[in-house]
Amino acid sequence: MEPQSPFRTDSAPVLSGRGLVKRYGDQHALAGIDIDIAPGDAVAIVGPSGSGKTSLLHVLAGIIKADAGEIYLAGQRIDQLGEKKRSELRRSEFGFVFQSGMLVSELTAEENVALPRLLGGTSRKEAISGAREWLTRLGLRGKEGRRPGELSGGEAQRVAIARALTHRPKVIFADEPTGALDTRTGRATMDALLVAAADSGAAVIVVTHDREIAESMPRTVAIRDGLIATRVPA
Secondary structure (H helix, E strand, O other): OOOOOOOOOOOOOEEEEEEEEEEEEEEEEEEEEEEEEOOOOEEEEEOOOOOOOOHHHHHHHEEEEEOEEEEEOOOOOOOOOOOOHHHHHHHHHEEEEEEEOOOOOOOOOHHHHHHHHHHOOOOOHHHHHHHHHHHHHHOOOOOOOOOOHOOHHHHHHHHHHHHHHOOOEEEEEEEOOOOOOHHHHHHHHHHHHHHHHHHHHEEEEOOOOOOHHHHHEEEEEEEEOOOOEEEEOO
């Protein structure tokens, strides 16, 4: 029988972690975590520096492999996949928004957004068309041809959000997505991410140090010493 988790949701999870352990030398970044993410869920992961919250995000996303435990996406186990398959999974089923945006400086906004679909084999015409639709939805109409250096910090993060959503992922992982922005821009950017994700049906997992952003999320999971310390429901 599958172990029961205090984080089990009412609907079948889109993403689950069971007994996740990650060590760096003698230190446990994750010390045995169970977590469920429901379709359309929006979860903030909080905790002090070094608590394991970023390690949890990276393990769930398949960026790094856990030393022990299991991960399921839509009921299918994914932690045992090889690096090539995990890379394909990240490109097709997951979206990512990082603190710095990580946009390709030589590409225009629409090309940055289209990139995941282009790498997945979508035609350039279709990928660019989809990119323009997302940029319009995120308030960037008319800036499709600008490069990252020609955008404000908030605009660049909205491009990153559009890139994360353009291929209709099941889960979006956001690691300190407002960390490089001022408070007002950060809140507007976070609101844009949550609204856009809700419209597409994607779940969102956000690692943040920002208390206000965490409190605005429907669900908060606190990590301390590699373990879940508490859960604050909506």
